[in-house]
Amino acid sequence: MSDLPYLPFARPTLDEATIAAVADVLRSGWITSGPRVKAFEAALSASVGGRPVRVVSSATAALELALHVAGIGPGDEVITPAMTFFAAPNMIVKVGATPVFVDVEPTTRNLDLAQAAARIGPRTRAIMPTHFGGLPCDMDGLYALAARHGLRVIEDAALAIGSTWRGRPLGSFGDLCVFSFHPNKNVTSIEGGALVVNDEHEAQHVEVLRFHGIVRRPDGTRDVAQVASKFNLPDVNAVVGLHQLAQLPVFNARRRALADRYFARLRTDPPLELPHPGYPGEANGHSFNLFAPLLPLSALTLSRTQFRAALEARGIGTGVSYEAAHLASAFARFGYHRGDLPHTEHIADTTVTLPLFPSMSDADVDRVCAACAEVIAAARIDPAR
Numbered sequence: 001m002s003d004l005p006y007l008p009f010a011r012p013t014l015d016e017a018t019i020a021a022v023a024d025v026l027r028s029g030w031i032t033s034g035p036r037v038k039a040f041e042a043a044l045s046a047s048v049g050g051r052p053v054r055v056v057s058s059a060t061a062a063l064e065l066a067l068h069v070a071g072i073g074p075g076d077e078v079i080t081p082a083m084t085f086f087a088a089p090n091m092i093v094k095v096g097a098t099p100v101f102v103d104v105e106p107t108t109r110n111l112d113l114a115q116a117a118a119r120i121g122p123r124t125r126a127i128m129p130t131h132f133g134g135l136p137c138d139m140d141g142l143y144a145l146a147a148r149h150g151l152r153v154i155e156d157a158a159l160a161i162g163s164t165w166r167g168r169p170l171g172s173f174g175d176l177c178v179f180s181f182h183p184n185k186n187v188t189s190i191e192g193g194a195l196v197v198n199d200e201h202e203a204q205h206v207e208v209l210r211f212h213g214i215v216r217r218p219d220g221t222r223d224v225a226q227v228a229s230k231f232n233l234p235d236v237n238a239v240v241g242l243h244q245l246a247q248l249p250v251f252n253a254r255r256r257a258l259a260d261r262y263f264a265r266l267r268t269d270p271p272l273e274l275p276h277p278g279y280p281g282e283a284n285g286h287s288f289n290l291f292a293p294l295l296p297l298s299a300l301t302l303s304r305t306q307f308r309a310a311l312e313a314r315g316i317g318t319g320v321s322y323e324a325a326h327l328a329s330a331f332a333r334f335g336y337h338r339g340d341l342p343h344t345e346h347i348a349d350t351t352v353t354l355p356l357f358p359s360m361s362d363a364d365v366d367r368v369c370a371a372c373a374e375v376i377a378a379a380r381i382d383p384a385r
């Protein structure tokens with residue numbers, strides 16, 4: 001149906017310098033974790049005010065290690081929003097703890113702190129919030145709540161690298177913070193993730209946990225201090241991440257400009273419910289990994305699946321971020337049901353992620369806006385009938 005090139009909903013921006021740097025690593029004779037990992041960690045640390053950072057093979061691995069660093073295990077409860085990617089509750093369950101799913105605020109789609117407070121009990125050990133789509137949680141309220149109850153915080157900032165709160169980047173303050181470098185995120189290392197920790201002691205713990213639990217004995221031989229997995233990031237990935245990180249401000253500025261264009265031009269009848277535009281006065285507040293409006297399905301004759309197929313037929317890719325985590329089969333044993341967390345469920349049922357990535361043109365945004373308007377106009381339930 002479309003003569004235009006296919007427009008995916010996400011695409012990494014990799015320049016020739018990055019590609020050449022990868023070739024250099026491949027030729028260097030050292031391709032797994034080494035000097036580029038150290039350099040990537042140093043650059044990440046500099047970007048979060050000098051706090052220690054360790055990189056691993058994914059954000060999912062970083063979330064798991066963060067739970068271990070925080071000492072969370074069987075018998076513990078961790079509060080997490082139900083509008084999140086499955087990685088967060090998966091890792092809570094994997095370390096033997098119990099996820100306590102809480103609803104989100106309908107406007108920010110971030111953890112509803114009042115409802116979180118109401119779910120804190122004697123077994124609660126941590127809060128694991130997601131900064132939805134790149135928009136920070138209410139960091140003042142979050143850390144005040146955690147401090148009041150002596151809880152650890154593990155921020156899932158997978159989509160929010162470079163986002164600021166009161167002018168300070170996420171990860172530069174607070175407790176444990178996780179970034180993702182999956183290709184759909186704001187910077188990529190192909191696959192990869194980072195964990196920002198509080199001190200060198202925690203950083204050491206991450207280093208042991210990411211590589212078999214190995215520590216060195218005084219004679220140079222190896223001991224396993226605690227059973228652990230293997231989550232190290234290769235240098236090939238780290239050098240991609242280094243080049244990407246240098247471009248983060250440019251990438252995020254372009255994402256914000258494209259989002260602004262969506263806000264100005266995305267007009268359909270009936271209207272889409274547009275996402276949160278970012279907090280006033282916080283110029284770099286929102287990293288806009290996602291631009292995900294909600295479809296007015298009750299006023300349309302088509303389903304979300306049909307809407308997505310209609311865009312796909314016009315050469316436009318879309319995504320769903322996210323399904324409601326509390327309703328996933330693997331978490332059924334925790335006893336949640338449809339109707340328990342209505343804001344999360346409404347978002348999960350009606351959300352559609354539209355294309356947004358730094359190499360998109362203004363014309364690409366206009367094309368998506370026109371396609372949405374056309375598909376929705378054709379499916380409108382006539383209010384006069």
Ligand SMILES: *Cc1c(COP(=O)(O)O)cnc(C)c1O
Nearest residue numbers: 058059060085087158180181182
């Ligand atoms: C992508 C994502 C993750 C997982 O990141 P990986 O690096 O793929 O493990 C976790 N949480 C959120 C919110 C994400 O978007």
